[in-house]
Structure formats: structure tokens, C-alpha cells
Amino acid sequence: MQYITFNNNHTMPQMGLGVFRVENNDTAKEAVKHAIIKGYRSIDAALIYENEEMVGRGIQEGIAAAGIQRSDLFITSKLWLTHYGKDQVITGYETSLNNLGLDYLDLYLMHWPGTDNTLMIDTWHGMETLYNEGKVKNIGVSNFEIKHLESLKAHASIKPVINQVEFHPYLTQQSLRDYLTTEGIQMESWSPLMNAEILTDDTIQTIADEIGKTPAQVVIRWNIEHGVVTIPKSVTPHRIEENINVFNFSLTSDQIARIDALNEDKRIGPDPLTFNG
Known part of the structure; x- marks a missing residue:
């Protein structure tokens, strides 16, 4: 596993398991447990996914089965818009902690910027309070565009360590990536496999054939090569194993x-400039 370093000098695994659209049942628990046993050290959750309880059980069972400590894992969750506002952040955070059965999170994200700039900034100030009080190890954002980050920059005392956004071969986000690099904010990709849509692309398939890897491994490796943290989702054991097996090969500059x-600047998720929950 490779790690990236944040602007506060903390580190994060460059790859983890996403659990979006996974039912809050044994499917979620077993996927997380299997991932941890197979070497995953990062799990990406969110309050709005409504599966934190079983993800948390999977974390506990995975820790026991893998013979590791809680401190060996990097657990992320996200604040939903219903808990936006400086004074509401702590409630959202503690709700996720309680759901997950954890004492702290390694990373807590504002899930979307929303359409109210004043509320967005006020909420970030609540995130800063969490961080300054030592309740969370790192704070960041998700689905923020440059204009949102510029607003935070003008009013924040703490810079986000990461921005988790939609990123895949059909939406390469070059201008946002360049901005994040300049600002020292790590980029993270959600839905890197486009709900499997990208796996049938002819170019991806051709490159997979060239190097003897699967299309999913090619796309995940492409994320790694660009220095992006990535969290592909799977609940299938052999795919969970396949997805993490991307650190023993490289893509050429031509590939x-x-x-x-x-x-194609193609989104499969909402537009961050207009989405408000």
C-alpha cells in the first residue's frame, strides 16, 4: 500500500474501500471485513449512505480477524447537509461516531458545498472547531469546485487536507486538479469505475490486454499514477482483492x-454548483 501526505503532514492510504449504495446489512459488514483482512487500511463511509452501523461492525470484525489495531486503519465519514451550520457539526460528527462504534475519525468531510455560501463557510468553521479540539485527526471537503475552495480560503483558518470529487477517465477534472496541486490539497476520487460503466471502454480494455491486467485495475492504477487517492466500491470478495492488487505494475506515459x-467532462453524479441535497 502506498500513502500520501497531507498539508498537515498526516498520511492516508492512497487506496481504500468505498461503501456507497451498500445495504446496511451483512453485505456491508462482510465487504468491509474482507477488505481489511486482504490489506485495505482505509474505509470511506458517510452518514447519508445509511449503512454506518454495519460498516462499523465490519471494521471491528476486520480488526480482530486481521490482528491489527484501530490505529492501523484510516476511517472517513462525511457530514450531511442536514447538519450544516457551525453549531450542528458536532451533532453530525457524534452521530457518525455512534453509528460506527468508534471513538474518533481519521478524516471528516463536508459532503457537498451546498448552494448557500454563508452556510458553507459557517459549517467549515464548525469543522475547524472539531479539529482544533482534537476530536478528529483531519478535516476536508467533498464535491467542492474551485469557487467553493476560494470562498473557504478567504474565510477559513484551516485549509482542507483533501477534496473528494467525481473523477474517472470520462471526467478528468484537469483545472480542478491543477488548482488542488497549487493549493496543497489532496484530490480523492469517488466512483472511479463509474459504476462499472468505464470498464467496457475499448481503450481501457485494450490497455488491460496489453499489460495482462483487468480493466478495473487499469483505471485504479491510472488514479494512482495521477497521485489521486481512490476508493473503488465492491462487495464481491474477488473484486475487492483484484482492486487492491495495483501496486506491482505501472502504466506507461503513452497509456x-x-x-x-x-x-468528455461527463458526470454520473450531481453538479456540485447546483446540488443542495
């Missing part, structure tokens, strides 16, 4: 360029 050229 990376061919994948980059697939960009």
Missing part, C-alpha cells in the same frame, strides 16, 4: 495519455 484523452 496514461490515451486514458486522459477519453475525457
Whole structure:
């Protein structure tokens, strides 16, 4: 496993398991447990996914089965818009902690910027309070565009360590990536496999054939090559194992360029400039 370093010098695994759209039942628990046993050290959760309880059980069972400590894992969750506002942040945070059965999170994110700039900034101040009081190890944002980050920059005392956004070969986000690099904010990709849509792309399949890897491994490796943290979701044991097996090969500069050229600025999720829950 490779790690990236945040602007506060803390570190995070460059790959983890996403649990979006996983039922709050044994499927979630077993996926998380299996991932931890197979070497995953990062789990990405969210209050709005409504599965934190079983994800938390999977974390506990995974820790026991893998013979590791809680401190060996990097657990993320996200604040939903219903808990926005400086004074509401602590309630959202403690709700997720209680759901997950944890004493702290390694990373807590504002899930969306929302359409109220004043509320967004006020909420970030609540996130800063969490961090300053030592309740969470790192704070960041999700689905923020440059304009949102510029607003935070003008009013915040703490810079986000990370921005988790939609990123895949059909949405390469070059201007946002360049901005984040300049600002020292790590980029993280959600839905890197586009709900499996990207796996049938001819270019991805051709490159997979060239190097003897699966299309999913090619796309995940492409994320890694770009320095992006990525959290592909799977509940299938062999795919969970396949997805993490991406650190023993590289893509050539030509292969990376061919994948980059697939960009269509195509989103499968909401537009962050208009989405408000």
C-alpha cells in the first residue's frame, strides 16, 4: 500500500474501500471485513449512505480477524447537509461516531458545498472547531469546485487536507486538479469505475490486454499514477482483492495519455454548483 501526505503532514492510504449504495446489512459488514483482512487500511463511509452501523461492525470484525489495531486503519465519514451550520457539526460528527462504534475519525468531510455560501463557510468553521479540539485527526471537503475552495480560503483558518470529487477517465477534472496541486490539497476520487460503466471502454480494455491486467485495475492504477487517492466500491470478495492488487505494475506515459484523452467532462453524479441535497 502506498500513502500520501497531507498539508498537515498526516498520511492516508492512497487506496481504500468505498461503501456507497451498500445495504446496511451483512453485505456491508462482510465487504468491509474482507477488505481489511486482504490489506485495505482505509474505509470511506458517510452518514447519508445509511449503512454506518454495519460498516462499523465490519471494521471491528476486520480488526480482530486481521490482528491489527484501530490505529492501523484510516476511517472517513462525511457530514450531511442536514447538519450544516457551525453549531450542528458536532451533532453530525457524534452521530457518525455512534453509528460506527468508534471513538474518533481519521478524516471528516463536508459532503457537498451546498448552494448557500454563508452556510458553507459557517459549517467549515464548525469543522475547524472539531479539529482544533482534537476530536478528529483531519478535516476536508467533498464535491467542492474551485469557487467553493476560494470562498473557504478567504474565510477559513484551516485549509482542507483533501477534496473528494467525481473523477474517472470520462471526467478528468484537469483545472480542478491543477488548482488542488497549487493549493496543497489532496484530490480523492469517488466512483472511479463509474459504476462499472468505464470498464467496457475499448481503450481501457485494450490497455488491460496489453499489460495482462483487468480493466478495473487499469483505471485504479491510472488514479494512482495521477497521485489521486481512490476508493473503488465492491462487495464481491474477488473484486475487492483484484482492486487492491495495483501496486506491482505501472502504466506507461503513452497509456496514461490515451486514458486522459477519453475525457468528455461527463458526470454520473450531481453538479456540485447546483446540488443542495
